[in-house]
Amino acid sequence: xxxxxxxxxxxxxxxxxxxxxxxxxxxxxxxxxxxxxxxxxxxxxxxxxxxxxxxxxxxxxxxxxxxxxxxxxxxxxxxxxxxxxxxxxxxxxxxxxxxxxxxxxxxxxxxxxxxxxxxxxxxxxxxxxxxxxxxxxxxxxxxxxxxxxxxxxxxxxxxxxxxxxxxxxxxxxxxxxxxxxxxxxxxxxxxxxxxxxxxxxxxxxxxxxxxxxxxxxxxxxxxxxxxxxxxxxxxxxxxxxxxxxxxxx
Amino acid sequence: xxxxxxxxxxxxxxxxxxxxxxxxxxxxxxxxxxxxxxxxxxxxxxxxxxxxxxxxxxxxxxxxxxxxxxxxxxxxxxxxxxxxxxxxxxxxxxxxxxxxxxxxxxxxxxxxxxxxxxxxxxxxxxxxxxxxxxxxxxxxxxxxxxxxxxxxxxxxxxxxxxxxxxxxxxxxxxxxxxxxxxxxxxxxxxxxxxxxxxxxxxxxxxxxxxxxxxxxxxxxxxxxxxxxxxxxxxxxxxxxxxxxxxxxxxxxxxxxxxxxxxxxxxxxxxxxxxxxxxxxxxxxxxxxxxxxxxxxxxxxxxxxxxxxxxxxx
Ligand SMILES: Cc1cc2nc3c(=O)[nH]c(=O)nc-3n(C[C@H](O)[C@H](O)[C@H](O)COP(=O)(O)OP(=O)(O)OC[C@H]3O[C@@H](n4cnc5c(N)ncnc54)[C@H](O)[C@@H]3O)c2cc1C
Ligand SMILES: Nc1ncnc2c1ncn2[C@@H]1O[C@H](COP(=O)(O)O)[C@@H](O)[C@H]1O
Numbered sequence: 001x002x003x004x005x006x007x008x009x010x011x012x013x014x015x016x017x018x019x020x021x022x023x024x025x026x027x028x029x030x031x032x033x034x035x036x037x038x039x040x041x042x043x044x045x046x047x048x049x050x051x052x053x054x055x056x057x058x059x060x061x062x063x064x065x066x067x068x069x070x071x072x073x074x075x076x077x078x079x080x081x082x083x084x085x086x087x088x089x090x091x092x093x094x095x096x097x098x099x100x101x102x103x104x105x106x107x108x109x110x111x112x113x114x115x116x117x118x119x120x121x122x123x124x125x126x127x128x129x130x131x132x133x134x135x136x137x138x139x140x141x142x143x144x145x146x147x148x149x150x151x152x153x154x155x156x157x158x159x160x161x162x163x164x165x166x167x168x169x170x171x172x173x174x175x176x177x178x179x180x181x182x183x184x185x186x187x188x189x190x191x192x193x194x195x196x197x198x199x200x201x202x203x204x205x206x207x208x209x210x211x212x213x214x215x216x217x218x219x220x221x222x223x224x225x226x227x228x229x230x231x232x233x234x235x236x237x238x239x240x241x242x243x244x245x246x247x248x249x
Numbered sequence: 250x251x252x253x254x255x256x257x258x259x260x261x262x263x264x265x266x267x268x269x270x271x272x273x274x275x276x277x278x279x280x281x282x283x284x285x286x287x288x289x290x291x292x293x294x295x296x297x298x299x300x301x302x303x304x305x306x307x308x309x310x311x312x313x314x315x316x317x318x319x320x321x322x323x324x325x326x327x328x329x330x331x332x333x334x335x336x337x338x339x340x341x342x343x344x345x346x347x348x349x350x351x352x353x354x355x356x357x358x359x360x361x362x363x364x365x366x367x368x369x370x371x372x373x374x375x376x377x378x379x380x381x382x383x384x385x386x387x388x389x390x391x392x393x394x395x396x397x398x399x400x401x402x403x404x405x406x407x408x409x410x411x412x413x414x415x416x417x418x419x420x421x422x423x424x425x426x427x428x429x430x431x432x433x434x435x436x437x438x439x440x441x442x443x444x445x446x447x448x449x450x451x452x453x454x455x456x457x458x459x460x461x462x463x464x465x466x467x468x469x470x471x472x473x474x475x476x477x478x479x480x481x482x483x484x485x486x487x488x489x490x491x492x493x494x495x496x497x498x499x500x501x502x503x504x505x506x507x508x509x510x511x512x513x514x515x516x517x518x519x520x521x522x523x524x525x526x527x528x529x530x531x532x533x534x535x536x537x538x539x540x541x542x543x544x545x546x547x548x549x550x551x552x553x554x555x556x557x558x559x560x561x562x
Contacts, residue, residue: 013517017383026384094352095361118498123379124364126352129320133356138321138427141349144491154431158491159345160444160500161260162435166319169427178498179485215361218374218387223523229544231535235557238529241545245527247448247506248473248562 001148001170002057003046004110005080006101007039009064009071010121023219035071038116040078041176044183045146046114047079054148055112057081061104063097065089069199076194077186083199086207094122095212096204098130103207105135110171112153117142117175128175138168142177251280251372254336254394256327256354257298258346259288260318264297266445267342269406272301274399275340276407277369281305285330287323289316295415302410308334308418317430318346324353325422331358333420336394337372343398344444351398360392367403381497381520401444402503402524436490443493446476448506449525451495454482455511455532455551462488465555466510472562473506480512496521511551514539531555 011017012032019026035043049055060075062068063086072083086100105113118125132139140146140155144163147154148170157164158177204211232238242248253275258265268284275282284298285308295309308330314322331339331354339354341347343365355362367385368376374389378400443449450470456462462483470477478495479488495502497517503524510531512518519542522528530543533550540546547554 011380016516017380019384026380093361095356098356120497121380123381123497124362125348126355126362126364129349129352130356132321133324133353136425138425139349139353140428141320142345157345159349159433160492162433162490162492164433165431167429167431172427178481179491212359212361213391215363215392216389218389220379221385221387223378223382223385226523226528226542226544229528229540229542229546231540231546231548233547235547235554235561238545238547238558239561242506242529242562245544247527 001055001111002059002108003049003055004101004105004108004113005039005042005046005058005060005075006113006115006127007043007060007062007071007075008036008116008119009033009062009068010036010119013037013120019220019222023221025217025220033067035074036116036119038118038176040183041178041180042114042116043075043078043080044181045176048181049146049148050079059084059108059110061086061101063088063092063100072199073191073194074186076197077190078184080197082197085199085201086204087201088204091214093212093214094124094126095130096209097127098134099209099212100204100207101127101131102134103209105131105171112148112170113173115173115175117177128173132173135171138172139175140166140168140172141175143174144177144179146174146180251278251337252335253278253280253282253338253340254331254334255282255284256339256341256347256350257284257286257294258342258344259286259294262293264294265344266406267344267347267401268298269301270401270404271340271342271399272303272407273404274366274369275338276303278338278372280337283308283334285310285327287312287315287326289313296412299412299415300409301407303407304413306413307415309415310418310420314424319428319430320350320353321425321428323350324357325424326420327354328357329420329422330418331394338395338397340397340399343400347398351396355396358394358396360394360396361390363388363390363395363397365400366397367400381516382523383516400501402501436492440470441474441476443476443478444500444502447504448473448475449478449502449504450475450508450510451478451480451512452483452488452510453480453512454486456483456488459488465551469508469555469559472559475506475508478502480518509539510555512539513537514542
């Protein structure tokens, strides 16, 4: 069974985001970038499934400019067998990304696509579901447990009301939630080995994808700041502060 | 003029309060609002939806295949109805139900989606959070229909009014059989629901065990009549179930009072509580980032502070 894993390059989750003063976006130049944390979980899951003998080949795929090569090398160090770099220097929104991944799924004849549940830059939470819709295949989003069998997958999902379980026929799209696994630390030998693994470059056009009309970003602003708070010294002071706000009687 | 189609969220024959928040967002668009209830037998849910102030009509789509909330089964029906009703907007609350479903609807309609609208500037112009709420983007879309999810913490629930008509409709959408619902494991609780509670007490890694959650957090929450939440670290460590996680990737809430206990205040956690009216933080580290957003902070050991606080309330 062949698995495809999408890996996005995003501003590292530890970076304090700075909004540009002209409102044109956030500062990304000179800022640390990494693989989207949910995509690390997706990679880790694919590798574990391969270690269990459920998956035979893992293909990592990214969409982005030249620097995404780093993200692909990390994916290869995790254990992807090869990678596809869909080169596109400009912004790619979820519908377009989904069209591209759907095309790769078809071309590769992959049985499962692992994506993160959301990219921590746009926080869109759309791409995986859109791929599944475009291919008319099953989706199991926000996965916290995945069991792959011949032709089907049983997936536990983190939903607002608890843990839901679905059985889906393959091919399917599985989007990963935080508790699916804990991604491994990449070791130097694996990072060295990754340098020799093949990366194929393609364009959106090669895949027959025409970028969908994007949602326009009019401006980017800082969130409203909260007023300065007080630090109290004792429990009694805390209780009276709460009383002062009418929160306790 | 706008014509908004809202997909109702429901479980066990009851309308989820998330739907009433989507109705409030829809009203800001101007125009007519219709709520569609997809269920095996949606009569009771449709009856509740019909009473939400601002709703013009309720569409009830009964189909045995709609028994469980499967995005793959619901999406083609919603897409077909969006066309049949000439909807200008298709909305759903940004709960896990809405997040699972709506992108699938958007892709079937061949349009992009706007996730988590938090402010409506006009029929096609919205504010939405990115980077865990650290950058607010004003977006404008030319797509038709406009497909969007609604950030629940940004809108109050619509109130109840006089009941409007319920129309039974059918769709001819071909429904897939590739997805089967096996069940849900929910933690029954008498407590207020985390997502809609007016008060929330949350515990973090510092609690160190599930027993300590019961011993220290629960009595305080009981005193305050509060729901209980947790940081990711507390959930990952198994102190409490996943549905209690607050934050960027958990629940985003807007209570009147939020009490963060032994939580450092990572940006991903703060993303879930930015709309709380009053934030109280108890942490032994005076440098913890939670104090940067707290309205009232108390530095100290939670294991000493909480029993005293609970007894003095
Ligand atoms: C992609 C991604 C998504 C994430 N999503 C979320 C999310 O949705 N929600 C979320 O919460 N996190 C999320 N996180 C994790 C987040 O980055 C933090 O790791 C997490 O919030 C830390 O939880 P914590 O504050 O309980 O633990 P810690 O950061 O370990 O903080 C524990 C705090 O307890 C204090 N403390 C210790 N002992 C005591 C005591 N006796 N009395 C008083 N105080 C004490 C310490 O001073 C410290 O400040 C996410 C991370 C990533 C990468
Ligand atoms: N440009 C991209 N390159 C690689 N993967 C992507 C890209 N955009 C989206 N994805 C995948 O889709 C997931 C969800 O992204 P989003 O819908 O933007 O929140 C991410 O976790 C990635 O796995």
